[in-house]
Amino acid sequence: MSSTSTTLEKPNSGTWDGGNEPLKASYGKLMMWFFLLSDAFTFGAFLIVYGLSRHTHLPYNGEPEAFAFSQQWWPIPEKVYNAFPGLHGMDLPLAFVALMTMILILSSVTMVLAVEAGHRMDKNDVQKWLLWTILFGATFLGCQAWEWAHFITGDEEGMLLADGSRIFGANLTVNQYGPPLFADLFFFITGFHGTHVFSGVVLLIMIFINTVNGVYHKRGHYEMVEKVGLYWHFVDLVWVFVFTFFYLI
């Protein structure tokens, strides 16, 4: 048929003929978005289970000054997270977590600056900002390690049990701060987030090495920095939610 020859001459360009980019984003970036969407479900489920557990426990209704740790009620976060490295025995509610939040927001900014430098094909700037991001990410991980160590060890006072004994610190079955479930969720949620930060730092180190070796410059674009950047901002985003629902509310 004569129509066959015309179809061979012209490339197909209909909606379903392939070659269309309705989302105007590269394959890699699109897949990173979808991965992050699925990750958002995981973190969302974690935080919602935290809310569920909280609603199934008695809230503390007394005066905040008279608050004492008990397995009867859910603890007030300000009374749990009030320690700061080097300032032993001082009551500094949420001070350390504020520092951690600032570090993570700052690392997000240096990450955008690296992406921006990548758009300009400025290899030196990309290296510089990636290095800052790695530094802030590693600092955040160090802070979290300290916080975990403190949470696990507990303070001198501990929690007075009904039989007169005291428990100190927390693990998956015993918790001086409140119901054991509180400690479990702390370990799972901040631990899962910390694992993400750790993976992010590993990815950042990998793309830093590639940048130094000029891999992306030879390739002609720094899209890999953008993709890891998306992941890194997502980790920051999750922390914003963890911070609110775990430490503030």
Added chain:
Amino acid sequence: MAHHSDNDMHHTGDIPEPQTRGIWKTFFILVAITALEFVFAFFMEAGTARNVIFIILTLFKAFYIVAEFMHLKHETKALIWTIMIPLALIVWLMVALLAEGSYYFESITNYF
């Protein structure tokens, strides 16, 4: 050589000046909102009202991170909705499980 549509840089000789004003603006907004959260945490009594304020401020922060840092605001409409619509499932799960938790708590305190 340059596949990136934003600039056509073919050689390293002339690297354009960085355009970072918007980035730092977003950073200061995020820091200001976080500072505001601490003001509320220390100077307002705990309760539903304070929690609502915290959640609204958190959503503001989330908006700035996703829209500006993750650049979603500047993507196509189709991509924005592809990401945003499935997140409605999280909202549904949250409403469902919080109601479930309250019901469970009420049941065990009233009947046992």
